Amino acid sequence: MKKLYLFILMFFVAFSVVACVTTTTTATTTTTTTTTQTSASTTTTEADVTAPIFTGIADAVIYVGDTFDPLTGISALDDIDGLVTSQIIVSGTYDITTPGTYTITYTVSDEAGNETVATRELRVKEAILNTFYIVNGDFSDPLEAPWGQWAGEGGANTTTIVDGVLVYDVTAVGSLTYSNQFSQVDRIVETGKIYQVSFKAKADNVRPLQVQLEDRSNYTLYWNTIANLTTNWVTYTYAFEVTLPTISTGKLGFFAGNVGTTSVPTKIYLDDIVITELTELPGDQTAPVINGLAPYTVEVGIPFDALSGVTVFDDFDKTLSVNEIVISGSVDINTVGVYTLIYTLEDASGNITAISREVTVSTTPQHQYL
Ligand SMILES: [Ca+2]
Ligand SMILES: [Ca+2]
Ligand SMILES: [Ca+2]
Numbered sequence: 346m347k348k349l350y351l352f353i354l355m356f357f358v359a360f361s362v363v364a365c366v367t368t369t370t371t372a373t374t375t376t377t378t379t380t381t382q383t384s385a386s387t388t389t390t391e392a393d394v395t396a397p398i399f400t401g402i403a404d405a406v407i408y409v410g411d412t413f414d415p416l417t418g419i420s421a422l423d424d425i426d427g428l429v430t431s432q433i434i435v436s437g438t439y440d441i442t443t444p445g446t447y448t449i450t451y452t453v454s455d456e457a458g459n460e461t462v463a464t465r466e467l468r469v470k471e472a473i474l475n476t477f478y479i480v481n482g483d484f485s486d487p488l489e490a491p492w493g494q495w496a497g498e499g500g501a502n503t504t505t506i507v508d509g510v511l512v513y514d515v516t517a518v519g520s521l522t523y524s525n526q527f528s529q530v531d532r533i534v535e536t537g538k539i540y541q542v543s544f545k546a547k548a549d550n551v552r553p554l555q556v557q558l559e560d561r562s563n564y565t566l567y568w569n570t571i572a573n574l575t576t577n578w579v580t581y582t583y584a585f586e587v588t589l590p591t592i593s594t595g596k597l598g599f600f601a602g603n604v605g606t607t608s609v610p611t612k613i614y615l616d617d618i619v620i621t622e623l624t625e626l627p628g629d630q631t632a633p634v635i636n637g638l639a640p641y642t643v644e645v646g647i648p649f650d651a652l653s654g655v656t657v658f659d660d661f662d663k664t665l666s667v668n669e670i671v672i673s674g675s676v677d678i679n680t681v682g683v684y685t686l687i688y689t690l691e692d693a694s695g696n697i698t699a700i701s702r703e704v705t706v707s708t709t710p711q712h713q714y715l
Pocket of ligand 3 (some may be wrong): 629630631632633659660661662692694696
């Protein structure tokens with residue numbers, strides 16, 4: 346009996362499998378037929394639901410005076426209509442004679458009304474009229490060559506661009522003026538030309554920043570100055586005439602090492618660094634710099650030279666000397682106390698610097714060497 350049951354069971358299983366296979370085959374056939382019919386009818390009635398595609402739309406940078414055609418290199422292709430470049434509509438306002446950033450909008454539709462809109466940014470930059478110019482002086486592009494950074498001789502710094510401003514984070518002053526450098530190299534500097542350097546700067550803590558132009562191949566100094574940075578944005582402008590030979594290895598450097606005696610580690614911010622060629626030198630408009638006026642402590646009864654270690658610098662008045670400093674106030678070296686001296690220095694053009702300095706007369710023996 347068991348064998349009979351088993352046989353009957355096997356018969357039904359086999360029948361089911363055959364039935365399944367048959368059913369499946371039928372279904373497949375039906376599906377294939379339906380698909381063929383559907384695709385045949387689609388070819389004649391399908392609606393155009395796909396908008397055209399643009400190619401060649403990318404942000405652009407030009408200089409004032411350059412020509413600019415917003416359609417150059419741009420095309421539009423549609424899946425049904427084919428090339429529809431002639432249908433592109435350009436909108437948005439831009440002025441190629443005025444530096445700025447503009448948005449240009451491109452719109453194109455196919456015959457079925459499917460629309461594609463795309464935008465691009467057009468940056469119009471100040472024209473470069475002289476061979477000596479600064480690349481990316483407004484820091485609107487990524488920080489890369491010819492900008493460069495260096496630290497050594499105890500200095501340490503990092504440079505980054507934050508919101509279009511160069512952040513020069515000096516974390517260690519170092520021992521020398523050039524211990525921290527942020528500079529742009531390989532600038533063409535021509536003999537006999539008059540250049541103006543201008544830039545915006547500030548610092549988290551007040552400190553001097555040395556700005557200089559040198560030949561990076563042999564360190565010949567072409568020009569330098571000291572900008573006394575404050576915590577507010579100030580535009581610093583300097584002009585100089587090149588008397589040394591023409592070079593293509595000019596390096597405009599912002600040196601934030603140990604400049605003078607009041608250099609501290611701090612964040613320095615720079616922006617809008619521009620070199621302009623002038624036809625004549627402007628007058629001297631910058632006050633002289635007095636270095637070496639840190640607070641001083643002297644032992645009571647010991648002679649004190651108020652000009653010891655003090656140096657001066659002027660951008661134009663090269664004969665200006667430390668002996669032209671006028672000191673007001675006095676120090677009684679025989680009486681313990683804190684005294685204030687005012688150091689005043691005027692350059693030949695009447696620009697005046699006045700700096701106060703604290704001098705302490707103390708009973709404590711000092712180990713300072715004059
Ligand atoms: Ca289409
Ligand atoms: Ca900027
Ligand atoms: Ca001056």
